[in-house]
Amino acid sequence: MKVTLWGTRGSLASGGPDTVQYGGDTAAVELRGPAGEFVVLDAGSGIRPIGEQTPSGTKRVDILLTHLHMDHIQGLGFFSPLFDPEIEVHVWGPGSTTLGLRERLTRYLSPPLFPVMLRDLPDVTLHEIRPPASFALGSLTVRAELITHPGPTMGYRIESPECVLAYLPDHEPALGVAEFPDVPDWTSGFELAHGVDVLIHDAQYTDDEYKSRVGWGHSTFDHALAFAALASVKQLVTFHHDPGHSDEMLDRAMAEMSESHDLEFELVPGRVGLTTCVD
Amino acid sequence: MVDHVGLLSAFGLIDAGYRQAVQVMEEGGLDGSTSDPDFLVATGSEELRADIPVLRHDGKLNPNGRHMAQQPIELILLKQWASYLALPVWLIDDSGNLLYYNEPAEALLGVRFEEAGEINADQLAEHFHTTRLDGKPYPNAELPIVVALVGRVPSHDTVRVRGLDGVWRILAITAFPVEGQGGRHLGAVAMFWETHDS
Numbered sequence: 001m002k003v004t005l006w007g008t009r010g011s012l013a014s015g016g017p018d019t020v021q022y023g024g025d026t027a028a029v030e031l032r033g034p035a036g037e038f039v040v041l042d043a044g045s046g047i048r049p050i051g052e053q054t055p056s057g058t059k060r061v062d063i064l065l066t067h068l069h070m071d072h073i074q075g076l077g078f079f080s081p082l083f084d085p086e087i088e089v090h091v092w093g094p095g096s097t098t099l100g101l102r103e104r105l106t107r108y109l110s111p112p113l114f115p116v117m118l119r120d121l122p123d124v125t126l127h128e129i130r131p132p133a134s135f136a137l138g139s140l141t142v143r144a145e146l147i148t149h150p151g152p153t154m155g156y157r158i159e160s161p162e163c164v165l166a167y168l169p170d171h172e173p174a175l176g177v178a179e180f181p182d183v184p185d186w187t188s189g190f191e192l193a194h195g196v197d198v199l200i201h202d203a204q205y206t207d208d209e210y211k212s213r214v215g216w217g218h219s220t221f222d223h224a225l226a227f228a229a230l231a232s233v234k235q236l237v238t239f240h241h242d243p244g245h246s247d248e249m250l251d252r253a254m255a256e257m258s259e260s261h262d263l264e265f266e267l268v269p270g271r272v273g274l275t276t277c278v279d
Numbered sequence: 280m281v282d283h284v285g286l287l288s289a290f291g292l293i294d295a296g297y298r299q300a301v302q303v304m305e306e307g308g309l310d311g312s313t314s315d316p317d318f319l320v321a322t323g324s325e326e327l328r329a330d331i332p333v334l335r336h337d338g339k340l341n342p343n344g345r346h347m348a349q350q351p352i353e354l355i356l357l358k359q360w361a362s363y364l365a366l367p368v369w370l371i372d373d374s375g376n377l378l379y380y381n382e383p384a385e386a387l388l389g390v391r392f393e394e395a396g397e398i399n400a401d402q403l404a405e406h407f408h409t410t411r412l413d414g415k416p417y418p419n420a421e422l423p424i425v426v427a428l429v430g431r432v433p434s435h436d437t438v439r440v441r442g443l444d445g446v447w448r449i450l451a452i453t454a455f456p457v458e459g460q461g462g463r464h465l466g467a468v469a470m471f472w473e474t475h476d477s
């Protein structure tokens with residue numbers, strides 16, 4: 001299994017000279033499975049270049065959406081395989097308690113927000129996930145569970161024989177917890193992340209920023225570290241970088257994290273283009 | 280004596296939970312078996328259906344046969360909410376186990392959550408004796424918590440309860456069922472107000 005980060009930014013695409021290394025595109029992660037599986041995690045603006053380099057002869061792509069916030073779906077209409085009748089595209093994601101996935105996605109993929117209607121796309125199949133759910137994509141096993149973030153939001157655990165990945169890009173496990181981390185039973189996302197080889201996790205805020213953003217659904221650098229330690233992961237990849245965080249600031253924060261904590265896992269800065277989980 | 284487990288079994292709740300879990304796993308899947316071929320509901324896969332006996336009541340998968348440690352997110356958030364409230368709150372799972380009680384509720388139980396942890400349905404039955412205000416026996420099936428758990432509707436009443444400290448109190452109890460995403464019945468929340476009117 002090979003995992004590549006194409007969009008790492010949280011909330012809003014933030015291109016420019018200050019975000020070249022970590023990347024300005026919003027959430028999109030390419031996953032290539034050992035049996036040729038082609039999976040994309042989230043459809044932020046980073047999904048557009050994934051579509052551009054899709055090899056000819058590709059028959060199927062599976063897009064797993066964690067939730068339907070704009071930074072995770074805004075690239076969907078710009079993913080070229082959606083318009084290629086030779087490629088089956090399967091989109092997986094959560095409904096809400098009152099609306100199905102189709103109705104929820106149609107709110108974006110329809111005028112006036114987008115010129116093309118979902119139903120006009122050649123070969124798209126929607127799969128509404130009702131978490132907790134497990135399903136297979138080729139040789140990969142996917143597990144989806146609800147996690148702490150405003151609105152129905154899932155994290156994914158994806159297992160191949162060689163590598164286990166947990167993807168929790170928008171996650172505030174510390175919300176309302178007096179002393180984070182709590183015990184595993186009462187920690188959002190614990191089961192998804194427990195013992196994984198690679199955890200891609202929200203690390204949006206500094207401690208100072210978090211004070212005025214409690215309940216917005218995201219983690220601080222320290223929350224990400226504490227969650228990774230609690231879940232005994234082998235590698236933590238930071239993700240969902242705040243639009244206001246420059247490359248320089250993020251490099252400094254990563255260095256401080258490594259120096260000030262006795263980490264029992266590998267801390268990897270989530271820069272655009274990073275590949276991990278390589279068998 | 281309140282026998283929650285016996286009562287829940289008698290009302291078919293535990294069996295119903297298993298049936299619901301099996302049904303959840305049998306819906307949808309990857310084979311396009313739903314009526315709209317373009318729109319599938321993903322709740323399980325062929326291979327995992329073989330694991331139905333190790334599903335929890337809430338339909339959570341237990342693929343390795345191990346105990347799944349983490350509570351559903353709906354209960355985690357309710358616990359966090361309860362931990363900030365000044366009125367006593369109980370959080371009960373779908374089998375009648377008292378998963379969490381906040382600090383104000385510790386006064387009613389006479390024991391701290393940090394010391395005792397979860398209290399299972401059997402122990403609950405031993406610890407609490409409940410009567411009507413006039414001292415007559417209270418039918419188990421009508422207790423607000425049982426109504427919320429079994430009937431899956433909100434319920435409210437004022438009752439006499441003897442706590443772990445042996446003290447009789449008059450408590451107004453409001454209980455409501457916790458219905459999670461995807462139609463999962465996850466348990467109930469009960470709130471208590473101590474009153475001195477009888």
Ligand SMILES: [Zn+2]
Nearest residue numbers: 010011071170
């Ligand atoms: Zn986001």
Ligand SMILES: [Zn+2]
Nearest residue numbers: 067069170217
């Ligand atoms: Zn979000």
